[in-house]
Amino acid sequence: MDHNFSSFWKKTGDKRRFCINHRVRYSDTDRMDMVYHGAYVPMLEAARVDTLREIGWVYSEMESNGILLPVIDLSVKYKVPARYDQVLRIETHIVRPPTAKLEFCFHVYHEQNLLVEANVVLAFVNANTGLPQRAPSGLENALAENGLIHS
DSSP, rough: OOGOOOOOOETTTTTTEEEEEEEEEEEBOOOOOSOOOGGGGHHHHHHHHHHHTTTOOOOHHHHHEEEEOOOEEEEEHHHHHHHOOEEEEEEEEESSOOOOEEEEEEEEEEEEEEEEEEEEEEEEEEETTBBOOOOOTTHHHHHHHOBBBOO
């Protein structure tokens, strides 16, 4: 088993980040031998889905309960390019307690080098009406109990 691809928790004081690893595939790169800027979006999606799953909040279960989570804002700052076959560590936490929105913060590293900083904001939307709604009951507690809410 390649332990480079296991997910894990990183703790600093009372703050925690959930981390996943991603080995850069050839299809992630562009003609300049760097990870194509758009290839980070699926990596961030995998990190946020796995973070919520880790604390017991599974996307498919929320959807079957009538809650959709569309992305309403995405901000990415590229600092250093990632390259083919590097193992990237994507660290995830939540910026503030959820309301009708949920804001994720990501730091993408190769070894100790910070490559990318990103924020993704999702809205909680009622699947039947298409209207925004409050975060589901219990989600804020699960995030807080796991030390994931911090700036």
